[in-house]
Amino acid sequence: MDIEIDLGQLIPHDLPDGRDAVKEGLALGATVELGKSLYCQEKGVGSEREWREIARAKGIHCTTMNIGLSTWAETRSALENIYESCLSRGIRPPDRFNLIAERRMGLPKNMRANAPSETGPVLWTEQDWWELTHTVPIQPEAADNTIGGPGSVENVVDALTAGVTYVGTLSQYSWRWPYWDDEVTQLQAVLTAGGVLANFRNQGVVFDTYLEDGFPGVFHDYASYIGWAMLERYICEDLIGAAYSSSWGGLTQNPIIKSAVTLALDSVNPSRVPSAFLQGDTIGNTSDVDSNYGVLVNDLLFMKLTDMRYKLGGAPLAVPVTEALRIPSWDEIVAVQTISRKVEEYVPMIEGVIDWIKIESLRDKLVIGGRHFYTSALQTMKKMGIDIKDPARVLLVLKRLGAAKCEELFAPGERNDSYLRGKKPVLETDLVRGTNTKRDLLIKTVRLNSLNDPVTGMKILIASTDVHEFAKYLLTSTFNSLGAKIIDCGNNRDPEDIVKVALETSPDVVVITTHNGVAKSYATNLTNELRAQSLTIPVFMGGVLNEDTAGSDIPVDVRGDLLGLGINIPASIEQLVVDVRGIQRSVRT
Amino acid sequence: MNVLALTDFGSTFTKVTLVEDGSGKLLARSQTPTTVDTDVMDGYFVALEKAEGKLLNPFNLVGELAASSAGGGLNMAAVGLVEGLTASAGRQAALNAGAKVGLVISGAIGEKDCIALKTFLPEILLFSGGTDGGQREKVLKNAEIISQIECIRHVVVACNNEIALEVANRFKLAGRTVEVVDNVLPEIDCLVIEPARRMIHEMFISHVIEGKGLSKSKKFGSVVVMPTPEAVLDAVRLLAFGQDNRTQLGGVMVVDLGGATTDVHSAVSTIEQPVFITTTGLPDIPVMRTVQGDLGMRWGAEGVALIDESWLLEVLSRSNIDRSRLDNGVQHRQRHPDFLSESDQDQEIDNALAISCMTHALRRHCGSLKTIYRPGQGSEFVQDGIDMREIKFLIGTGGILVNGSNPKALLASTLARRDAHSLTPQSPEVLIDEDYILVAAGLLATHDSYAAGQLLNKLRSRMGVVCNHDKS
Numbered sequence A: 001m002d003i004e005i006d007l008g009q010l011i012p013h014d015l016p017d018g019r020d021a022v023k024e025g026l027a028l029g030a031t032v033e034l035g036k037s038l039y040c041q042e043k044g045v046g047s048e049r050e051w052r053e054i055a056r057a058k059g060i061h062c063t064t065m066n067i068g069l070s071t072w073a074e075t076r077s078a079l080e081n082i083y084e085s086c087l088s089r090g091i092r093p094p095d096r097f098n099l100i101a102e103r104r105m106g107l108p109k110n111m112r113a114n115a116p117s118e119t120g121p122v123l124w125t126e127q128d129w130w131e132l133t134h135t136v137p138i139q140p141e142a143a144d145n146t147i148g149g150p151g152s153v154e155n156v157v158d159a160l161t162a163g164v165t166y167v168g169t170l171s172q173y174s175w176r177w178p179y180w181d182d183e184v185t186q187l188q189a190v191l192t193a194g195g196v197l198a199n200f201r202n203q204g205v206v207f208d209t210y211l212e213d214g215f216p217g218v219f220h221d222y223a224s225y226i227g228w229a230m231l232e233r234y235i236c237e238d239l240i241g242a243a244y245s246s247s248w249g250g251l252t253q254n255p256i257i258k259s260a261v262t263l264a265l266d267s268v269n270p271s272r273v274p275s276a277f278l279q280g281d282t283i284g285n286t287s288d289v290d291s292n293y294g295v296l297v298n299d300l301l302f303m304k305l306t307d308m309r310y311k312l313g314g315a316p317l318a319v320p321v322t323e324a325l326r327i328p329s330w331d332e333i334v335a336v337q338t339i340s341r342k343v344e345e346y347v348p349m350i351e352g353v354i355d356w357i358k359i360e361s362l363r364d365k366l367v368i369g370g371r372h373f374y375t376s377a378l379q380t381m382k383k384m385g386i387d388i389k390d391p392a393r394v395l396l397v398l399k400r401l402g403a404a405k406c407e408e409l410f411a412p413g414e415r416n417d418s419y420l421r422g423k424k425p426v427l428e429t430d431l432v433r434g435t436n437t438k439r440d441l442l443i444k445t446v447r448l449n450s451l452n453d454p455v456t457g458m459k460i461l462i463a464s465t466d467v468h469e470f471a472k473y474l475l476t477s478t479f480n481s482l483g484a485k486i487i488d489c490g491n492n493r494d495p496e497d498i499v500k501v502a503l504e505t506s507p508d509v510v511v512i513t514t515h516n517g518v519a520k521s522y523a524t525n526l527t528n529e530l531r532a533q534s535l536t537i538p539v540f541m542g543g544v545l546n547e548d549t550a551g552s553d554i555p556v557d558v559r560g561d562l563l564g565l566g567i568n569i570p571a572s573i574e575q576l577v578v579d580v581r582g583i584q585r586s587v588r589t
Numbered sequence B: 001m002n003v004l005a006l007t008d009f010g011s012t013f014t015k016v017t018l019v020e021d022g023s024g025k026l027l028a029r030s031q032t033p034t035t036v037d038t039d040v041m042d043g044y045f046v047a048l049e050k051a052e053g054k055l056l057n058p059f060n061l062v063g064e065l066a067a068s069s070a071g072g073g074l075n076m077a078a079v080g081l082v083e084g085l086t087a088s089a090g091r092q093a094a095l096n097a098g099a100k101v102g103l104v105i106s107g108a109i110g111e112k113d114c115i116a117l118k119t120f121l122p123e124i125l126l127f128s129g130g131t132d133g134g135q136r137e138k139v140l141k142n143a144e145i146i147s148q149i150e151c152i153r154h155v156v157v158a159c160n161n162e163i164a165l166e167v168a169n170r171f172k173l174a175g176r177t178v179e180v181v182d183n184v185l186p187e188i189d190c191l192v193i194e195p196a197r198r199m200i201h202e203m204f205i206s207h208v209i210e211g212k213g214l215s216k217s218k219k220f221g222s223v224v225v226m227p228t229p230e231a232v233l234d235a236v237r238l239l240a241f242g243q244d245n246r247t248q249l250g251g252v253m254v255v256d257l258g259g260a261t262t263d264v265h266s267a268v269s270t271i272e273q274p275v276f277i278t279t280t281g282l283p284d285i286p287v288m289r290t291v292q293g294d295l296g297m298r299w300g301a302e303g304v305a306l307i308d309e310s311w312l313l314e315v316l317s318r319s320n321i322d323r324s325r326l327d328n329g330v331q332h333r334q335r336h337p338d339f340l341s342e343s344d345q346d347q348e349i350d351n352a353l354a355i356s357c358m359t360h361a362l363r364r365h366c367g368s369l370k371t372i373y374r375p376g377q378g379s380e381f382v383q384d385g386i387d388m389r390e391i392k393f394l395i396g397t398g399g400i401l402v403n404g405s406n407p408k409a410l411l412a413s414t415l416a417r418r419d420a421h422s423l424t425p426q427s428p429e430v431l432i433d434e435d436y437i438l439v440a441a442g443l444l445a446t447h448d449s450y451a452a453g454q455l456l457n458k459l460r461s462r463m464g465v466v467c468n469h470d471k472s
Helices: A018-029 A038-043 A048-058 A072-089 A126-134 A152-162 A170-174 A183-198 A222-240 A255-267 A289-309 A330-344 A347-353 A356-383 A391-401 A403-410 A430-450 A470-481 A495-505 A519-532 A559-564 A573-588 B040-053 B086-096 B111-120 B137-147 B164-173 B194-212 B218-223 B228-241 B301-307 B309-317 B323-335 B344-365 B407-416 B437-445 B449-463
Strands: A064-067 A096-099 A139-142 A206-210 A243-247 A459-464 A485-490 A509-514 A539-543 B002-009 B013-020 B026-033 B060-068 B075-079 B100-105 B124-127 B154-157 B177-180 B224-227 B252-257 B262-267 B277-280 B287-292 B368-374 B378-384 B393-397 B429-432
Touching: A018 A152, A018 A183, A018 A222, A018 A391, A038 A048, A038 A126, A048 A139, A064 A072, A064 A330, A072 A126, A072 A330, A126 A139, A126 A152, A139 A152, A152 A183, A170 A183, A170 A206, A170 A222, A170 A391, A183 A206, A183 A222, A183 A391, A206 A222, A222 A243, A222 A255, A222 A356, A222 A391, A222 A403, A255 A289, A255 A356, A289 A330, A289 A347, A356 A391, A356 A403, A391 A403, A391 B378, A403 B378, A430 A470, A430 A573, A459 A470, A459 A495, A470 A485, A470 A509, A470 A573, A485 A495, A495 A509, A495 A519, A509 A519, A509 A573, A519 A539, A519 A559, A539 A573, B002 B040, B002 B228, B002 B437, B013 B040, B013 B437, B026 B040, B040 B060, B040 B218, B060 B218, B060 B228, B060 B437, B075 B086, B075 B111, B086 B100, B086 B124, B086 B194, B086 B228, B086 B287, B100 B111, B111 B137, B124 B137, B124 B194, B137 B164, B154 B164, B154 B194, B164 B177, B177 B194, B194 B218, B194 B224, B218 B224, B224 B228, B224 B437, B228 B252, B228 B262, B228 B287, B228 B437, B228 B449, B252 B344, B262 B344, B287 B344, B301 B309, B301 B323, B301 B344, B309 B323, B309 B344, B323 B344, B344 B407, B393 B407, B407 B429, B437 B449
Parallel strands: A064 A096, A096 A139, A206 A243, A459 A485, A459 A509, A509 A539, B002 B060, B060 B224, B075 B100, B075 B124, B124 B154, B154 B177, B252 B393, B277 B378, B393 B429
Antiparallel strands: B002 B013, B013 B026, B252 B262, B262 B287, B368 B378
């Protein structure tokens, strides 16, 4: 059926034309002199892209690492150690690294010093930027917090001047920066930075994204990943005029699926811009470091097999086996780089026995689904009178829709309410697969624990204070499986709504899940409303039990306040079931 | 030829329609003022004689059916637990039964509520509260209190099924006539109004209509089979869905513009909402009637002027009607409901009031769809009420829409005033039920739904659709 909503309502009347911001960037770019890094000097090329295209043609493996220690000085020192250590072990050092800068880097320069410090380096001076590209011959990407925030324009100029030629991260335009709530100005900064990059398109400069840092990180369908990348490419290449690279990969464990998605992204990359990097799996790792070696090798092997067979020109990133526990040290990075180089030797031995036809078939399905998402998004906006030639309007509508609504509106597939987003995915993401596994395990555990005293027949009212769907899904699935009667109040419910429904239905307990920094005020209103209606129903709350407070950019933990209000706050869903059973028991006795 | 007399005892006029039995062919119609001050049957016999006089061939009058809204129609109160849930579900059941729901009470019944009930004197009270297996104590307490109010005589109980008999018993013990039906809101997301609607209909026929004192003749009680609005709603249902409940005209809406109220009836095929839309309020129902007691051309004129003042002033200023002239005109209409506009300026005021009444009645009848953006969380599309944008036919009836010079223009102007969030019809075809076929067809459907379908073909032919169902 036709989409009957009006997306135009998401655009402020006074939103400036994004094309003007891009033009401003193009003009600014004309005044910038592109530097040359040590890596590019060593390879004899003008840009990283130029070398990656040569490597692709010659079948040379490239690798990436992430690095971002507490300060730039520590990070610089680690880079030197990594480079020297690799050489001393007789392995080729990594080709490139992503600088994982601190969030303050996303703010305008004049705000950074006064903003609270977090973990990660900040490049404060021109010297710091120069050192980024000239400490060792490993090519840097100015990645996290370079483009996306309100400080995008200053960062992009510094990066290019230093000789960085892959600059990210477009998907971070959907982020909110601390002490910054003006999303229109932030958006203009991203577009102007994009305009600066566009000025250097013919010199090999690339605007990179990391898909999982944006909405794809919470999509349920890999086809939506492809569609989203197509939208970003349309904005970047067609509207802004910059070359676009879609890096991705950290939230996918299944190596076959990862290969198929990587190939699908290549299929919707007509200019064949080498993607900056292919992120290693971060969800398969656990606190058991030894088992993480298994994750690492399988992940690397398939990333490299795919890269070589299809001449993608990518640069797989080996995730240190300790990353789930701590920020990896330089020697832990060297360890996985060594493994990564070793894996390369196995690629020609294994490539011939892989069922690539199956992977290509998956790729083709994803491409069809992705094109549906892309076309549907643009056609819907156009039909609603949104100027889809204006990158500001397209980006803002997508941002304000949010990931869930984007997928509900644009993803392919027929209506199917057994799936959270109302459609059967073309290929379910590992995020959903992981959640379902967690749900199944949870149900199994609580069933085992509840055999002698189930919650069968109990009426449980469940609601969410926000848009987060997974927690409520886990709660309803678990209690449903235990034979409880669920009164599903839905998402984004106010306390008044909960009390009205409770008045009519008389639930045994009320369970609230919250993730939007309102736990205390919500609980206060809820308990007041219940008291006003003389309802004495036990209330349980879970999720992120904090509150955004004036004067603090960090939400404050309010668990003590909730306990004071008489709210039960179990540590887990398993504990919640036990506690609810306790109420059942006390009612029976 | 066998002939049926189908009559509408209206508050102002008694309208008789004669149709051929079996075919539903419209033969003649007439109307006379309703003789509520003496005996409504006096006016009926006059109107019937006038209509019969128009028949050219010999005939046998084989049946007489009537609907009535004379003497104030069916006055009901609805009691529930929560406004927006059981209280609203009860009100909707009563409205669909053709009642005038003058009082809706929710929450714990208190002294003020009891006074309101004693003052309002409902002819039937619909009692609801609690989903099935839900609230008990508060519902039982409400029943206990209301059962002691002497003036409550007839009660339909449509509450939590676990306590419905207990509730009914309290009313019975207090000497009330009481019937138990299915809960109007058995689950929080499930609206079931048909059993309550049918029971209200039965009570109206068996207990209420003869007790209104409109006629000394027993015949009045035997010919009246439903309240007039219920007949209209049944006709709308038949028009939209056909005799076989399959014919889809894509949604039909009727706006009945009266002196005291503006009624809107609709029948649409409810559709599964897209997953990206969040719905609030009661679940959709395919056939629905709403009544706006503050929107009327005469008794309701001041209410209309109050809610739509700036638009009225703006539109009437084009006819050189200023605030003072408008205020005087509105007050005059309120004080003299029988006022007939003769001057151009008075007709302009009537036209503007009509558009106001219908605009607001349509907005309240239909749902709304709002886009809510929450920074950091994305957007939500929230729909409250039924989406009626795709309604294919909008039929006007009553007062100025039947007797005015350009009723279609008034409806067109009404449609042009739809606002961005409202889910009122976007571009329906506009028709006028100038022969009051809807009431007649609704009545006829109680006797012969095939014939009623054929009678409605007179309207359908103007819609470009004629249905020839098998007679079965």
